[in-house]
Amino acid sequence: xxxxxxxxGTELRISLRGDEVLLDVLRDLGYTEVKEGCREGACGSxxxxxxxxxxxxxxxxxxxxxxxxxxxxxxxxxxxxxxxIQEAFVEAGAVQCGFCTPGMVLAAFALLKxxxxxxxxQIRHALDGNLCRCTxxxxxxxxxxxxxxxxxxxA
Amino acid sequence: xxxxxxxxxxxxxxxxxxxxxLATAQELFTADYPLEGALHCAxxxxxxxHAQIRSIDTENAxxxxxxxxxxxxxxxPRILHTSAGQGYPExxxxxxxxxxxxxxxxxxxxxxxxxxxxxxxxxAVQKIQVDYEILEPLLDRRHAMDEGVPRLHGGEDHAKxxxxxxxxxxxxxxxQIAFGELEEGLANAExxxxxxxxxxxxxxxxxxxxxxxxxxxxxxxLVIVSATQVPFHARRIVGRLIExxxxxxxxxxxxxxxxxxxxxxxxxxxxxxxxxxxxxxxxRLVLSRREVFVATRTRHAADLHLKTGxxxxxxxxxxxxxxxxxxxxxxxxxxxVLSNVGSKVLPLFNKIENIRFHGRSVYTNLPVSGAYRGxxxxxxxxxxxxxxxxxxxxxxxDVVEYCKRWHIRTGETSGVFEALGEGKExxxxxxxxCALSECLxxxxxxxxxxxxxxxxxxxxxxxxxxxGLAIAMQGSGIPLIDMGAASMKMNEDGSxxxxxxxxxxxxxxxxxxxxxxxxxxxxxxxxIIVLSSDTDLTPFDVGAYASSTTYVSGQxxxxxxxxxxxxxxxxxxxxxxxxxxxxxxxxxxxxxxxGKKTVTFEEVATxxxxxxxxxxxxxxxxxxxxxxxxxxxxxxxxxxxxxKTGRVEVVRFLSAADCGRPINPVLAEGQIEGAVVNxxxxxxxxxxxxxxNGRMTNPRFWDYRIFxxxxxxxxxxxxxxxxxxxxxxxxxxxGEVAINGPAPAIANAVYDAVGxxxxxxxxxxxxxxxxxxxxxxxxxxxxxxxxxxxxRPS
Numbered sequence: 001x002x003x004x005x006x007x008x009g010t011e012l013r014i015s016l017r018g019d020e021v022l023l024d025v026l027r028d029l030g031y032t033e034v035k036e037g038c039r040e041g042a043c044g045s046x047x048x049x050x051x052x053x054x055x056x057x058x059x060x061x062x063x064x065x066x067x068x069x070x071x072x073x074x075x076x077x078x079x080x081x082x083x084x085i086q087e088a089f090v091e092a093g094a095v096q097c098g099f100c101t102p103g104m105v106l107a108a109f110a111l112l113k114x115x116x117x118x119x120x121x122q123i124r125h126a127l128d129g130n131l132c133r134c135t136x137x138x139x140x141x142x143x144x145x146x147x148x149x150x151x152x153x154x155a
Numbered sequence: 156x157x158x159x160x161x162x163x164x165x166x167x168x169x170x171x172x173x174x175x176x177l178a179t180a181q182e183l184f185t186a187d188y189p190l191e192g193a194l195h196c197a198x199x200x201x202x203x204x205h206a207q208i209r210s211i212d213t214e215n216a217x218x219x220x221x222x223x224x225x226x227x228x229x230x231x232p233r234i235l236h237t238s239a240g241q242g243y244p245e246x247x248x249x250x251x252x253x254x255x256x257x258x259x260x261x262x263x264x265x266x267x268x269x270x271x272x273x274x275x276x277x278x279a280v281q282k283i284q285v286d287y288e289i290l291e292p293l294l295d296r297r298h299a300m301d302e303g304v305p306r307l308h309g310g311e312d313h314a315k316x317x318x319x320x321x322x323x324x325x326x327x328x329x330x331q332i333a334f335g336e337l338e339e340g341l342a343n344a345e346x347x348x349x350x351x352x353x354x355x356x357x358x359x360x361x362x363x364x365x366x367x368x369x370x371x372x373x374x375x376x377l378v379i380v381s382a383t384q385v386p387f388h389a390r391r392i393v394g395r396l397i398e399x400x401x402x403x404x405x406x407x408x409x410x411x412x413x414x415x416x417x418x419x420x421x422x423x424x425x426x427x428x429x430x431x432x433x434x435x436x437x438x439r440l441v442l443s444r445r446e447v448f449v450a451t452r453t454r455h456a457a458d459l460h461l462k463t464g465x466x467x468x469x470x471x472x473x474x475x476x477x478x479x480x481x482x483x484x485x486x487x488x489x490x491x492v493l494s495n496v497g498s499k500v501l502p503l504f505n506k507i508e509n510i511r512f513h514g515r516s517v518y519t520n521l522p523v524s525g526a527y528r529g530x531x532x533x534x535x536x537x538x539x540x541x542x543x544x545x546x547x548x549x550x551x552x553d554v555v556e557y558c559k560r561w562h563i564r565t566g567e568t569s570g571v572f573e574a575l576g577e578g579k580e581x582x583x584x585x586x587x588x589c590a591l592s593e594c595l596x597x598x599x600x601x602x603x604x605x606x607x608x609x610x611x612x613x614x615x616x617x618x619x620x621x622x623g624l625a626i627a628m629q630g631s632g633i634p635l636i637d638m639g640a641a642s643m644k645m646n647e648d649g650s651x652x653x654x655x656x657x658x659x660x661x662x663x664x665x666x667x668x669x670x671x672x673x674x675x676x677x678x679x680x681x682x683i684i685v686l687s688s689d690t691d692l693t694p695f696d697v698g699a700y701a702s703s704t705t706y707v708s709g710q711x712x713x714x715x716x717x718x719x720x721x722x723x724x725x726x727x728x729x730x731x732x733x734x735x736x737x738x739x740x741x742x743x744x745x746x747x748x749x750g751k752k753t754v755t756f757e758e759v760a761t762x763x764x765x766x767x768x769x770x771x772x773x774x775x776x777x778x779x780x781x782x783x784x785x786x787x788x789x790x791x792x793x794x795x796x797x798x799k800t801g802r803v804e805v806v807r808f809l810s811a812a813d814c815g816r817p818i819n820p821v822l823a824e825g826q827i828e829g830a831v832v833n834x835x836x837x838x839x840x841x842x843x844x845x846x847x848n849g850r851m852t853n854p855r856f857w858d859y860r861i862f863x864x865x866x867x868x869x870x871x872x873x874x875x876x877x878x879x880x881x882x883x884x885x886x887x888x889x890g891e892v893a894i895n896g897p898a899p900a901i902a903n904a905v906y907d908a909v910g911x912x913x914x915x916x917x918x919x920x921x922x923x924x925x926x927x928x929x930x931x932x933x934x935x936x937x938x939x940x941x942x943x944x945x946x947r948p949s
Contacts, residue, residue, distance in 0.1 A: 032187035033180030035412075037362045038444040042856035045362055072180075079179045086178040090170050093821035096829065097661025098177025099362040099412030105178060127864035131856065133360050133413050134661050136828030137864040138872075139821070 003066030007031060008075030022048070022057040022065055026072070033074050033102050037131065044130030047103040048072050054110040056129075073102035076109055084154070085109055085147040092143035096134030103130050108144045116152050120145065164673040165884045168821035169680050171663045173410065182410040185366040185382045186441045193368070193437035194223055194269040194430055197276035199283050200450060201258035201265055204292035204520040204849030205305060208256040208265070212284040216268060219282060221275035224434055227266040228254040231429065234396050235311055238420045239487040239525065240385030242636045242697060244315040246578025248327060248486040250308050253396060253425055258287070259307050259484035260520050261850040262449035269430045269438060292520035294849045296481040297458065299325040299517035307484060307518040316578050318490060327486035328516040330493050332574045340473025340509030344464025348545045351460050352538035353915035354898075355842035356453040356481065359527060360833075360861050363412020364447045367423035369430070370437035377432055378405045381424050384414040384660050385698035386688045389424045396425040397432055404428070408688035411660040415833070416526030418660065419700045420452050420487060448854035452525030453843060455492050455516070456481040457534040463542045464509075469550030469557055471507045476500075478514040478534070483523040489516035491577045492524070495531030498581060500539050502569030502785075503628050504561045510571070520849050526700060528830060529894040532629055533837075540625040540899030541912060553608070554903075555599045558626050558789075559592045565877075582634040584782040588877035588887065590813035591626065591787040597873055598789045598811035599624075607793065611908060618795045620806075621908025625790050627895035630783035631879075631888035632703035638779045639708030640694035641715040643672065645772035647764045649743055649756030650682040651719070656696025657708035658688045662890060663822040664704040668712045670818050671883050675716035676723070677740040678756065694775060702888030703780070705818060709883035711778035718774035726763050726772065727754050784879050786814040786887045790831070790896030793868075794904040801924030803905055804868075805835055810893055811873040816885035824872045827893040831870065834897030836862040839917050 002015040007026070016025055023046045026034045034057055037045030041059040048057045049071035077083030082090075085108050089095050094104075104127065111118055111126035118126065123144045124137075132140060176182045213225045231254045237247035254264060266283055270276035293305045308322035319329040341347060367381040377399060383389050386406040394401045411418065423440050430438035442451070457480050464473040478496045482489040497512040527533075547557035563569060565586055573583035599605070604622060612620040642654045653672050659665040669683040676683075686692060696708055720740055727745035728735040731752045738745050743756045763772050793807040810827050817823035840860050844852045853859045878885040898916055906912050911926035 030189070032183070035184070035363070036186070036441075037364070038856050040444070040855055040857060043362065043444075074180055077179055079176060079181050082175060082179055086175070089178045090174040093168065093170070093174075093825050095171060095174040095177045096663065096825055097362065097411060097413040098173070098182060099184060099410075099661075101178055102180045124864045124867075129863075131360070131362060131861060131863060133362055133415065133833060133861070134829045135825055136830075136832035136870065137862075137867050138828045138870050139825060141864060 001063060005066065005070065006068065007070045008072060016062050018063050020062045022060040022062045025062040026057060031072050033072050035099055035102060044103040044107060045100055047106045049106060049110065054107060073105050076105065084150050088143040088147035088150065092139045092146055094135060094139040094143035100130055100132040104132065104140055108147060112148055112151060117148060162674055162884060164670045164680055165818045166816060168819055169666060169670055171666045171822070172669060172685060173665060177410065184363055184410050184412055185368060185380050188368050188380050190368055190370060190437040190439055193439045194271065194434060195273040195276045196267055196269050196426060196430060196438055196440040197273065197280045198267050199265040199280045201261060201263040203258055203287055203289055204261050204294065205290040206258040206287040207290060208258065209286040209288050211266065215282040215284065216279035219275050219279040221271035222268060222279045223271065224269040224430060225266060226254060226429065228256050232398065236392060236396060237487050238422050240388035240419045240421050240698060243391060246316055246318065246490050247488055248312060248314050248320050250312040250322065251485045260522055262522055263484060267426055269434065292849050293325065294520060296456070296479060296517050296519050299519055307520065318578055325518040326515060327482040327518050328490035328493050330497065330514045330575070331512065332497065332571070333511045334570055335509035337473050337475055337509045337511045341462070341464040344472045345467045346549055347462060347464050348542055349462040350542065350914055351458065352541070354457045354534050354537055355916060356456040356522065356524065357837050357841045357843065358448050358453060358859065359415040359417035361413030361415055361417055364442045364444055365418065365423055365451055366441040367427045368437065368439040369427040371431060371435055376403050376405060377428055378407065379424050379428055380407045380409055382411050382418055383408055383424065384418040384658055384700055385421070386658060386690055387656060387695050388698060389421045390690045392421040393425050393428045397429045399432060405691040408658055414660040414699060415528045416530065416700065417452055419526040419698070422451060444856065445854045448859065449522060449851050452487065453483070453522050454527035455524040455534065459534065459538040461538050461542050463546055465546045465550060467550065469546055469552050471504060471546065473509040474507050475511045480514065480516040481521065481524060482516045482518050483521045484518065485523045486516065486518065487523060488525045492531040494575050494577055496535040498571055498575035499532035499629055500535035501571040502563055503626065505563040505567055505569035506561060521845065522843065522851065528833065528891050530891065532627065533895050536625065536627045536895040537898045537916065541902055541914065544903040544906065554624055555595050555604060559595050562591050562626065563589060565589045577633050577636065582782065587784060587881060588815055588879040589787055590875045590877040591789065594787060594789040594811035594813055594875045597875060598791050598809050601871060601873060602791045602793060602807065602809045604791065608907060614795055617799045618797050619908045620793065620795055621904040622791065622793045623900045623903025623907055625896035625900035625903065626788065627892055628785035628787050629702050629888065629892035630785055631706035631882065632780040632783055633701050634780050634783045637697050637701060637703045637707045638777055639696040639711040640775065640777040641708070641712045642694050642775035643715050643719050643773060645719060645760050647760045649760050650684060651676065651678065653683050653685045653712065654693040655685065655687045655708055655712060656693045657704050658696065658699040660699045662699065662704065662826065663819065664699065664708065667705055667818045667822065668708060671709050671712045672716045674884060675713055676720055678743050702890045705886050706882050706888050707778055707780045709886060711776050713883045714776035714778060715774050718776060719772060722772045722774065723756065723759055726759050729768065730754050730759065730762055782881055784881060784887050786812065786889055786892045788812040788892045788896060790900045792897065792900035792904045794901060794908060796905055796908040796923060798909065798927065801920035801927060803839060803901065803918055803923060805901060807869045808835065808897065809871040810896070811875050812889065812893060813875045813877050814889035815879035815882050815887035816876050817874055817889070818884065818886050820874055823874060823889045826889045827872050828870060830891065830893035831897055832862050832867055834894040837916065838898035838901045842917055
């Protein structure tokens with residue numbers, strides 16, 4: 001089938017098979033910021049926002065996303081204009097290998113949109129679908145706390 | 156004299172130089188490399204734990220549209236090797252070939268299909284027909300050396316160095332050392348603690364699955380991009396396996412999504428290299444998580460038997476340690492992990508005069524064990540720390556004070572350092588920095604040890620609180636073996652390119668090495684442009700393992716930077732028409748003692764490049780560590796044990812670590828915290844489970860659970876500084892040591908809470924529940940002299 005994928009504000013006309021998962025389609029299109037860590041919806045490495053809702057792209061059929069707005073981590077900020085969450089991850093030392101980071105940043109983004117002043121417990125809860133083996137999560141939680149403070153004071 | 160002795164760039168938590176690029180997803184990992192026209196590879200694995208392939212029929216597979224090449228024993232040369240990325244010659248046995256007719260575990264490699272699309276490759280894999288003669292598997296390591304059990308190896312398999320290797324007995328490695336008179340020491344003991352311990356296999360679970368790609372460059376050379384901890388070892392091993400001269404191969408390490416030892420193995424590189432080399436087309440191979448679990452490497456499962464004799468005052472009169480490691484199907488890292496069970500554990504209490512250590516690694520028809528953060532020390536310390544806890548209790552002593560009394564100190568040594576090396580004798584060393592007592596004091600104070608130990612405070616109806624301690628040491632590189640090198644050049648604007656073989660796999664070593672260079676040369680860290688781990692561009696380094704990078708590669712960078720500094724001074728001296736000895740470097744300028752004569756780095760570099768006595772300011776240096784100064788750590792776990800369910804919840808975990816003077820404290824904390832959470836997860840949840848045919852039954856994150864942000868306890872990390880005179884700016888390593896304490900600290904805390912000892916990991920609710928009911932097993936219940944003060948909760 002053919003249709004339009006809207007990724008980070010760019011519309012792409014594509015053709016795809018009905019059984020293709022969004023993760024593969026995105027990566028084949030060059031959106032390699034979406035990482036594959038398990039392909040079972042267990043690790044959060046492949047998270048994207050679908051119409052603002054956090055989804056594991058390995059668990060979503062690409063066909064179901066036609067015409068809907070997809071946001072990857074690159075849709076939040078860039079190297080030269082990073083999102084405050086991305087800056088906070090850098091400053092807090094929350095990035096080690098960086099493989100889980102795109103998913104973590106998106107999960108934090110989704111949380112702070114709903115709940116701009118989360119408690120530590122709420123942050124831990126929101127990151128529960130994202131695995132990280134490097135950091136022990138301590139500095140990731142610190143980064144989200146820091147980002148929340150900054151974003152709240154900027155608002 | 157210049158006042159530039161206070162470090163300005165080391166000891167600071169500079170953000171990682173790749174952090175922003177990673178956070179904004181600009182960096183490429185191996186699987187992200189765009190490869191036009193690449194062949195996609197898929198693997199066929201053995202469904203049998205032990206089998207001989209009678210024949211392979213690939214006709215139907217070749218008929219799948221898009222299939223280009225199929226590799227199997229039929230067309231790939233049989234070259235014995237080890238996949239262990241270690242120094243050369245490797246201390247691991249040469250017992251593997253790329254494709255064999257003998258299958259030695261469920262997940263052993265049968266064949267590879269390369270096709271135009273991944274779909275075609277996978278479809279073709281399903282269509283390969285294999286006729287297996289099924290053999291009896293050997294699944295119980297405890298019987299691996301019995302008469303009449305199946306043998307996995309033999310024939311041409313051999314050790315590359317003179318060590319004990321008896322494939323005819325399923326013995327992949329054996330290590331023995333003895334000091335003093337063990338029997339006499341035991342006879343003189345007032346009491347003896349003798350127990351068995353057991354630890355399961357575990358997966359590294361680096362978030363990035365193993366991946367490698369290869370292509371032929373414009374001049375016909377083979378380029379491999381790989382998720383590796385050991386690019387130079389990969390080049391060497393690939394060259395031999397695909398019979399391609401080393402000079403035709405380039406290995407590039409991009410960003411790596413974690414390693415933890417799992418990528419210290421050369422597994423995929425020879426395969427993509429062979430496909431690319433044979434077909435003169437790019438090739439890519441990216442493993443699924445399931446493949447990572449089953450077909451890469453695991454932590455060595457282990458059984459330990461410890462017998463500790465002690466006097467009335469708790470002094471240890473004898474220590475006997477037996478260790479059985481499960482190598483699995485191949486012996487990669489079997490000898491060295493085994494050595495480290497002893498060599499990283501036994502020197503910690505260096506006053507024990509009578510010691511016997513005997514270890515064996517044995518083959519079984521199970522997944523392959525390999526390097527894993529902690530590298531044997533984790534297995535050894537799980538047992539050792541519980542023994543120490545039990546001895547201290549029986550001697551009526553607080554274990555914190557007990558450890559302070561007996562641990563090795565600055566200025567002291569242990570015969571074990573010299574007796575046990577990696578595949579050969581070790582290297583004697585005198586400890587030059589040890590702040591373990593301070594770690595113990597500060598940790599105990601911060602967690603409220605005295606107020607919490609032996610209290611058995613109830614939480615609600617069913618929960619009881621307990622607190623436990625574990626201590627550990629590791630090393631910093633492998634002495635007289637590990638070598639790292641650096642080269643550096645100065646650009647005309649006063650910036651520097653730093654080229655290191657050292658392999659940043661997410662640890663931040665690129666940043667740490669830049670900080671070291673910046674400190675010597677007195678420039679901002681941003682002026683050090685780091686390029687690491689490209690075998691064409693950077694000098695050699697053994698790679699990221701054995702807690703070596705900061706200590707070994709760091710010293711290479713420091714020495715290289717000192718040479719650069721000397722050249723800058725010499726050039727400046729000519730420009731300023733003064734003597735070099737009167738000048739010093741300070742904030743990107745060269746000054747004399749009076750401050751009257753100065754010249755900027757930019758002026759120095761511009762002059763050297765364009766104007767006068769032109770030359771390139773550049774240098775290189777290598778460093779081989781002469782010693783392996785241990786980092787030390789004291790780790791405290793506070794737990795709630797549910798008497799009804801047996802569930803153990805770690806509510807607080809504290810680490811107090813001596814890694815010398817940390818170059819980058821936040822990165823050092825990150826290493827500790829990551830290792831701790833990996834250790835907690837291993838202590839409570841992680842294990843490979845197999846069915847009766849040796850097939851792993853839980854190769855997915857839903858069934859092999861690891862801790863998430865929701866599962867972690869309240870965490871605290873204290874860096875206790877010492878000054879290691881042999882390290883760069885006083886630094887020692889920190890990559891591994893912190894994974895050793897969580898499991899024994901929790902086990903000791905469970906005992907503190909409810910008086911039962913869980914001696915086999917993971918510490919599941921069922922084991923605790925059964926132990927509380929007095930059921931036998933690996934756990935046992937406090938009784939007699941081992942019983943702590945206070946009554947056992949009922």
